[in-house]
Amino acid sequence: GAGVSQSPSNKVTEKGKDVELRCDPISGHTALYWYRQSLGQGLEFLIYFQGNSAPDKSGLPSDRFSAERTGGSVSTLTIQRTQQEDSAVYLCASSRIQGSNQPQHFGDGTRLSIL
Amino acid sequence: QKEVEQNSGPLSVPEGAIASLNCTYSDRVSQSFFWYRQYSGKSPELIMSIYSNGDKEDGRFTAQLNKASQYVSLLIRDSQPSDSATYLCAVNMIRGSTLGRLYFGRGTQLTVWP
Numbered sequence: 001g002a003g004v005s006q007s008p009s010n011k012v013t014e015k016g017k018d019v020e021l022r023c024d025p026i027s028g029h030t031a032l033y034w035y036r037q038s039l040g041q042g043l044e045f046l047i048y049f050q051g052n053s054a055p056d057k058s059g060l061p062s063d064r065f066s067a068e069r070t071g072g073s074v075s076t077l078t079i080q081r082t083q084q085e086d087s088a089v090y091l092c093a094s095s096r097i098q099g100s101n102q103p104q105h106f107g108d109g110t111r112l113s114i115l
Numbered sequence: 116q117k118e119v120e121q122n123s124g125p126l127s128v129p130e131g132a133i134a135s136l137n138c139t140y141s142d143r144v145s146q147s148f149f150w151y152r153q154y155s156g157k158s159p160e161l162i163m164s165i166y167s168n169g170d171k172e173d174g175r176f177t178a179q180l181n182k183a184s185q186y187v188s189l190l191i192r193d194s195q196p197s198d199s200a201t202y203l204c205a206v207n208m209i210r211g212s213t214l215g216r217l218y219f220g221r222g223t224q225l226t227v228w229p
Contacts, residue, residue: 033216033217042203042219042220042222043159043203045219048216056216091159101146101164101166101207102147103147103149103161103164104149104161104205104217105161106158106159108158109158
């Protein structure tokens with residue numbers, strides 16, 4: 001597709017359930033990022049993939065959060081045993097290559113609500 | 116000190132005025148700087164990038180970079196109500212092996228009133 005694609009666009013689930021969020025980056029983009037944004041707050045970095053290198057997981061808030069990227073393209077962010085504080089918009093972004101002059105392009109996000 | 120700091124605002128200007136948005140960053144060796152616009156309920160949209168000292172103009176937008184002062188700004192001329200949004204400053208920084216990661220400020224909320 002032309003842009004970063006995320007699914008689902010909205011997800012409502014009960015506390016304690018696991019959720020999976022999907023991101024399909026722009027074709028040819030090798031770097032992929034996950035962020036979350038709580039209501040009225042800034043972007044919180046979660047994790048960063050670049051090609052076949054080990055991901056930068058320094059932003060994951062707890063071991064309930066994990067992410068993988070298969071075949072260097074699609075990524076899945078998994079949240080286990082969800083808590084109410086996990087409610088946020090989860091944004092995925094991609095960039096062409098790892099490098100200092102490459103801007104990130106964002107998807108429309110997944111709005112996650114934990115009841 | 117946060118890596119990237121912005122005036123949290125809100126900033127309110129009348130239609131037709133110049134809106135000035137400011138950003139400072141902590142890493143002196145940063146090389147790439149970006150401004151994103153985020154409308155309420157939408158995802159961030161890239162509007163400007165700047166890599167060298169000085170000014171870069173694109174339509175009504177001008178980005179200004181001063182690496183010695185570790186300062187980057189965005190000017191919006193002839194502001195329109197449609198410019199009302201949150202503006203995010205992003206800076207590429209090198210932290211250990213984390214090459215290429217962007218650090219974002221918390222954003223400045225701009226309101227342009229008719």
